Amino acid sequence: MARKMLIDGELDKTSEVESHYDFDLFVIGAGSGGVRASRFSAQNGAKVGICELPFHPISSEVIGGVGGTCVIRGCVPKKILVYGASFGPELEDARNYGWDVNERIDFNWKKLLQKKTEEIHRLNGIYKRLLSGAGVKLFEGEGRVIGPNEVEVIQLDGTKISYSAKHILIATGSRAQRPPIPGQELGITSDEALSLEELPKHAVILGGGYIAVEFASIWRGMGAKVDLFYRKELPLRGFDDEMREVVAKNLEGRGINLHPGTSLSELAKTEGGIKVRTDHGEEIVADVVLFATGRAPNSKRLNLEAVGVELDKAGAIKVNQYSQTNVPSIWAIGDVTNRMNLTPVALMEGTYFANTVFGGKPMAPDYSNIACAVFCIPPLSVVGLSEQEAVEKANGDILIFTSTFNPMKNTISGRQEKTMMKLIVDAETDKVLGASMCGPDAAEIMQGIAIALKCGATKAQFDSTVGIHPSAAEEFVTMRSVTRRVSGGKPRTNL
Secondary structure (H helix, E strand, C coil), X not given: CCXXXXXXXXXXXXXXXXXXXXXXXXXECCEHHHHHHHHHHHHXXXXXXXXXXXXXXXXXXXXXXXEHHHHHHCHHHHHHHHHHHHHHXXXXXXXXHCCCCCCCCCCCHHHHHHHHHHHHHHHHHHHHHHHHHCCCEEXXXXXXXXXXXXXXXXXXXXXXXXXXXXXXXXXXXXXXXXXXXXXXXHCECHHHHCCCXXXXXXXXXXXXXXXXXXXXXXXXXXXXXXXXXXXXXXXXXXXXXXXXXXXXXXXXXCCCEEEECCCEEEEEXXXXXXXXXXXXXXXXXXXXXEECCCEEECCCCCCHXXXXXXXXXXXXXXXXXCCECCCCCEEECHHHHCCCCCHHHHHHHHHHHHHHHCCXXXXXXXXXXXXXXXXXXXXXXXXXXXXXXXXXXXXXXXEEEEEEECCHHHHHHCCCCCEEEEEEEECCCCEEEEEEEECCCHHHHHHHHHHHHHCCCEHHHHHCCCCCCCCCHHHHHCCCCCCEEEECCEEEEEC
16 A cells, blocks of 8 residues: 655654653564564664564464464474475385385374474574574564554463553564354364374365365375365465466365365364265265364454554554554554565565664565475476466566476375476566476575576576576576467467
8 A cells, every 4th residue: 555654754763762662662463563563673783672472373262372373373283294295205215226225114193293293493583592592572462453553462271461652563463364154163274284293184174275184185195085165266376377287286185185266164073083075065974174264463452443543454453665554653564564474574574674663774575586485295386477377467478488397206105296387578578477386396496597587687688597407496597499389368480
């Protein structure tokens, strides 16, 4: 939203708190963005307080933990489970590489769960030490705004303590949602899925986004039967359509049952498990039903409306390009603003907030060419524009370069699973507008490609780069032939 920056040219540059304020800055929410903003603000001389709910792997309105969603019940524990799920197929693939796996190999879910929990406890402690080391005062409890310059912290015993601050920053993230269907209480969200006491034998997943395809890969990799239901014809709406097709094919190739164009209408408890009814009248009985149907900004209990802070229809906090709300002293970053909901983006927004308000360097976050990854197995990673976005935005023709191949590792293991890479190029300027990859190590490779796009690299510069051989990554600098030229939204030529 294009709103004039409301700092009135007065940036905080001193460490002294104005006499009538307890803090220069008080942050509500100690996730990745909140911790970054508070630390960097303190390093710029600000006196900073921050509040967060007591630690627990599964969040609620009264429990959460320093580190937030990503560290405790998101990216980090999810990636640990992805690693765990990858070993089973890898062990099978190893047979053709000369490894005799003769004895039965059992998977111990409880052991992995324990290791995962130990790691998030460790990280929770690290984040607390980061705050303490930066001189940030941590308060444990639920925070809410009770005035333009006042925050109330509600402790577990119900005690309420208020603190004044020149600036207030909201960084409370988002919360998993359940669909409004009968029996919804029988399903779980990603919070519970990361802490299940028993590995399901048969899981039903509703959703076609990141969380849905990632958990489908995790549970299937660990030996569970998985049925994945989603409303569209392909999973991962918003990504490049061609890459979505590759992901769907790979999911099926790994033994996941896909149900496109299908939703769930009802859940019911039975002796055999949870009976799932679809909107097409099908019935399935499963051990676990995961709702991966999106997240909502965590703003309901912040008392923002009473203070006059504007929210959108989804409950996201409206901010200007500097993360400032319509109330000049109140700011917001991360998923609670529903701009680009990625942990590294929240870190960027937190850094730029601290530089703007306390560093004397007004900085607006740049959301162009931000790479991201979906950790299904194998993963998908992208940066820049999809083919559909490029065609929609382009004034002229778009050149599409693709490469589909069997990874070298698979030629010996015998696994039939293609890797696909794609470059989107502006025909007139030769500038690379987007890149995507579905295959092993996609995220690791795409991080380097993201630097090139951020620097405005051309296809000629990609072509002039000498590849690392033998590697999958070298395909990005050896794609010479145009797969197709697209103009006005329709393929014009196949070359």
